[in-house]
Amino acid sequence: MSEPINVSMTVNGSRVSCGVEPRSTLADFLRQTLALTGTHTGCEMGVCGACLVVVDGRVVHSCLMFAVQAGGSVIETVEGLTERAAIADLQDAFHLRNALQCGFCTPGMLMTAYSLLSQPGIPTRDEIRDALSGNYCRCTGYEAIVDAIENVARDRDAASIAQTREEAGA
């Protein structure tokens, strides 16, 4: 039962193919086999949000998924989103607003924010707090995180309005 099974997937843009134990979670696989330690585990039961990653465009708990279930999937972790600068504005906003202390929850927070802000419009503070309802943070008290996400939402919206105007004007 613990014989490794071969799985292939795309992780942060690279094709990965290797044997994994059937009982290995995606979180453990990413952290231990691929050394992508930006993904954290805080509860291993789907409640803290530290382990969130993008699987086929959806943000999922990597602690609740077996690595073998991710066969054929396209996966992105905080390292991948960082490298392709997909969350650079969020990271800057978190930095400036000091929206992290120990940083252990932070990759998960960024995943939630990434997903929330991929929807159109500017979420209200309540909507941001609601979106973060599966992300536990012991250090910050959340307000700075809400502020940082709100700031990015505004900036992105302003940028897209400016772009629309520019296109209309052109």
Next chain:
Amino acid sequence: MNALTSLDRPNSYIGRSVPRPNAKRLLAGRGRYVTDFVLPRMLHVAYVRSPYAHARIVSIDAQAAREMPGVKLVATGQDLARLCTPWVGTMDHFKGMKSPPQLPLPVDKVVWSGQAVVAVVADTRALAEDAAETVAIEFDELPVVVDIDAARMPGSPVISPELGSNLCFHGKIDTGGVDDVFANAAHIVEEEFHFGRHTAVTMEPRAIIADYDASEQQLTVHHATQTPYQFQDIYSRHYGIPESRVRVIAPDIGGSFGMKLHMYHEDMAVVGLSIMLGRPVKYVADRIESFVSDIHARDHRVRARMAVDADGEILAMDVEDVTAIGAFSAYPRTSVVEGNQVYRLMGAPYTFRNYRADLQVVFQNKVQMSQYRAVGHPIACAVTERLVDMIAAKTARDVFEIRSGNLIPDDAYPCTSPTGYQFEALSHHACLAKLRQMMDYDRLRAEQAQLRSKGIHRGIGIATFVEITNPGPAFYGVGGARISSQDGAIIKITPSGDVRCLISVTELGQGTETIIGQIVAEHLGVDRNRIKVITGDTETTPHGGATYACRGAGIGGETALQAALKLKANVLSVAGAILQEASEKLDIQNGWIIDAATMHPRVELAEIARIVYFRSDTLPPGTQAQLSVTHHYAPQGYPFAFTNGVQGCHLELDVETGLVNILKVWVVEDCGRIINPLLVDEQIRGGVVQGLGAAFFEECAYGDNGQLTNGSLADYLVPMAVEMPDIEIGHVETPTLDTQLGAKGVGEAGTAAASAAALNAVNDAMAPFGGSIAQLPMTPARILKALGHI
């Protein structure tokens, strides 16, 4: 024209909100937590734990485990007792306190449910867990001691019979005259309070890798701890390894809050396992293990009363606290400090002089209780502030009025509390006035009255507090604990004119490295981007207290300041020699040696460094430049730097469901000189939310048999973003004159009073119904009970 402020000077960083340079790494997913570390040939340990809260170990059969795949070692208490000397969690200044000796793993009996009994070391954690499942331990159950009253009854089973009873410590404070005051008081209020156990729930659980190299007799421990020097000392002494050969490295740490400075049995065992195996051994607590083995906090029953005269002046307080700490006192800081602070901090913001208190610290069959953020403060604050509100109600006074009539006047310092705490300078009245204005209090009251008529029940609560920070040796050192109250820094100028500061205070995400960089930059006269601050490694940084009891900014900061000044004097001395100028006429600014009078730049610091390191031949004869300094600073003067403040809480109570919606929290805080407002405010916010967790959600629930019944993050409720309010913060700045920096601590202020303000607010919301509550957490069921609905 605008006046220039001190922040307009070059290299002025103290008082400035600058973000944390080291946070970018964490944001990129490049944090390096012990959890992440993999060392060559590293093994993993899993523990077999006791299912019983109290039982004799009859036999252990681990033969099957030893034969499981990947298993390298199965070790019992006996095996580790051969290597590790026992420890006892007592301190001499708690007269008469007692606690049994502890070992990494038990040899004859278990004293709490979840206690680790057998260690199984294997190639992977999963294999170690597989093998651990096959270990058969036969237990003989013993009577369980759980209840604090039953534990103290004559004839109760005694957990450690050699100690004679289940009483760890009994303390009394009596200023005298209390009975007379109560006999003649115009009004007396009294209440029985219950404060549940809660726990730290750091996002990263405890994690440790011990790596013993027999060839050099060198022990290296990668340890997610806030106090690496303390553990260097402990590992050295208990395993008999010279201190010079014990290195403790604390890298990025995923939250600590006082929980990661206690000695844990599993952690001590890991060191022994590595010695036995000669290989690195890693232990990371999983979440369930954290709940049953991390320290728990609080757990008090307090009976308290307060006497007041006809004019509403508080005259006296009489307090009895019983607190339960598990089966022994934690090491090396003891489990008495929590209760000691509870009964010494009662009433501390107020002027009354008559005080009597009785503290009993009790053993029971639960996991250890010990210091966690704001040690004792939330209890003392909640009891005091609730009684003050009860007096306000009884004497028909407003909650602000009763406080302004009784708080120590802002011009009455220095003075002492009835329990002997010395206050250098506090600002209760200034804070109270500021809070009132920030809350727009009168409007809130008017709105409250209006909404009540519509069946909407809002509550307003305030709570004043003092906080102990910058502790001197009176805290631990005098009790015989080898815990430093001083700190040390090494600052060096590199050959290219950059600066490295190695300092003993540690980084936990609160921003230590950032503020130390600000202080060094300002006092040395260089851009902060040229300064690298290094913390958390006993091999490279000087010995110091590290991080506990809100001391990092006040003591570590002053250490850095004095070290920077010493280095600056050295730089100017050699610069004077090079420039043929009296060094007093020179200064450093933006990394340049300048003429102090004209601000005219003379030579770049980097050029001085180049000459010193590579062309000493060009220096005047006899010049021996010292571009590195080591400096230590130990607090003198006041034993503690007290801070103070006041919090306000506004909430809405659903009287049908007992659910509370926290609308807003305000904090006015006086932590002396503020080094970085951005970081200070986030310390307060994070602290408040931990206090609100204790107020409404968090409780380690135990059954009568001593079993923790909610040991998972799905069952134990922590505050989440949706439930938490925005928190508005104001400051009053009263610097301590004990240091040049003037900073006091701030890390615990938020937690100290948040639950008290919430308690007062809930009671305020309930007032029209005649109900009252005096138990934390205030769960919906307890609130409904207080309302008489169930």
